[in-house]
Amino acid sequence: MELDFPMVQVLNEEGAIVQPAYREQITKELTMSMYRHLIRTRMVDRKCVSLQRQGRIGTYVPYEGQEACQVGSALALNDGDWMFPTYRDHGAMMTFGRSLTQTLLYWKGRTEGCVPPEGKKIVPPSVPIATQLPHAAGAACAEKWKGTKNAVIVYFGDGATSEGDFHEGLNFASVFHAPVVFFNQNNQYAISVPMTRQMKTKTIAQKALAYDIPGLRIDGNDVFAVYFKTTEALERARNGEGPTLIEAVTWRYGAHTTSDDPSRYRDQEESKKRRETTDPIKRVERFMQREGWWDEEWVNQVQGEVNAEIEQAVAEMERYPKANMSDMFDFVFAQPTWTIAEQKEAYLQWKRGMER
């Protein structure tokens, strides 16, 4: 079935606004804020890849190319909203308030990286695929039943739409009009498997029809389209109009993880070409240049500030107290069971004996 889900753009590749309705809202201040978040997330991502190469953090999941999806959608949230990310969404998590140090600690294999800042409802990334969608539906139901105006955003990739939990999450949310935005980052590859092999449908947005909820296909490399369309979907949610499925079409430039070699399954030229044409940051630069807002000095200053923030966070991560093995025993239950208490005690005793 061929269905019409045209891709919504606000800012095109040349940096021109193609939806005049949003013209007024795209102020210099908003644009500069978006730009700052975009380059921050990109610089952090590149730093993490290099930290992994140097063995200073573990396996890392890069998102370069998907910054507009993560920044635009996270900036659309209110402080009281929930975020259910995947392992590739630390750009969104950082934009929403998770600290850079926590991000680095997570990739260093530390549970400290899963604890959100005080008051922020950022759930740890879901590592299996699509499992977080039913959680988001449930958290959204709870907000609704508590009578708040809080909403929920949940991230997932194109491959996740093949899992049962995708269907179950959307169906549950639609039945109960849950205030949740299902934010799909369609980067067109699930590790090595292209979207054409993942599903027969031409779009992910059209899957919304099956749940009788709005489905929207947007340019995921257009930070304004992401920001405005996510804001509108969140508004619908807050107003009791139920869930929305957003398909943000994007592209990951690099590997699935630092253990992956994408040259095995796709032509690297495609990513090179996309860096020049559809890059989410370049088009904002083009827009700022068109508007006469581009200020080399300001950009240098922002980059300097981000660099300083990164260096400080890396130093903090590396200065962090050594992982305390007690942690793995102490947080399993509110009160440790006798088995855990005994195992911990026996292990500590043995370890002390070894150190003597």
Place this chain on the structure above:
Amino acid sequence: MITKAGVKSLTIVQAVNDALRTMLKEREDVILLGEDIGKNGGVFRATEGLLEEFGEERVVDTPLSEAGFTGAAIGMALNGFRPVVEIQFLGFIYPAYEQIMTHAARMRARTRGHFTVPLVIRAPYGAGVRAPEIHSDSTEALFTHMPGIKVVCPASPYDAKGLLIAAIEDPDPVLFLEPMRSYRAFREDVPEGKYTVEIGKGKKRREGDDVTVIAWGAMVPVAMKAAEEAEKKGIYADVIDLRTLYPLDKDLIAESVQKTGRTVIVQEAHATGGLANDVLAVINDTSFFYQKAPVERVTGFDVPVPFFAYEDDYLPTPARVLHAIEKVMNF
């Protein structure tokens, strides 16, 4: 690498690849399914080169759907195929658990043998490679507890190939656990072509009269190392590599523990409900009066497999095993 005629020196992951290639050649009903197993050759390269050699109809890159492709493989097995599915990491098998527990494992029993499911499920398992969270589970006991499926776990390249071929030829479902940590840790001479290692038979990897150390998968090298250290202290250990986790090789266990009367069981997984307890039950049932000391278990803890910053403290080590050996010796 060819070392002598008809023999290749392979790692475990290469031996798995060799077994799959051998069986794709040998039997037309063998079909491989899984995520990223085709063009990418599997995230660990276990299926490298097989798509090119056997084509898209026999090496199938599936949608990202563990329950979906495991369930589909059950349907294929019902209908004359011998599917071998790859679960990318054991920690991602749980969506397929219902398909395995409720359908694959009991189809034969429900239909008095009319329908059968000759399915092999391969999954790398275990910690120790600084993997991201959820990538390090060793929940073999969830499956040894499951009636109607055999569970196999090789520790060496030779056994990996021979057991995988045996699993594919087995008339019933088999979970084939591959120790991720040992995938490329060492090489061993592996015969070319088809051979099998019998499911249900363990192997003695080292001979000694003082103590029996029982391990499987990634814990076999840990047990071997501990046995070497014990020997320096004049303690000689039998090291048993179980190889098959269900059904256990009762005779091999009994023979060794009746000889030594002292036993240490090494298990990477969580303590409670783990396979070590079943090994202990075998010892109790067959050899209670031969025991000179209570059996020691060296296991992971009753905690979720921790993030990698903590995994060195979670995993059994040769030092911990040696400590247990000394404890049973000094009882």
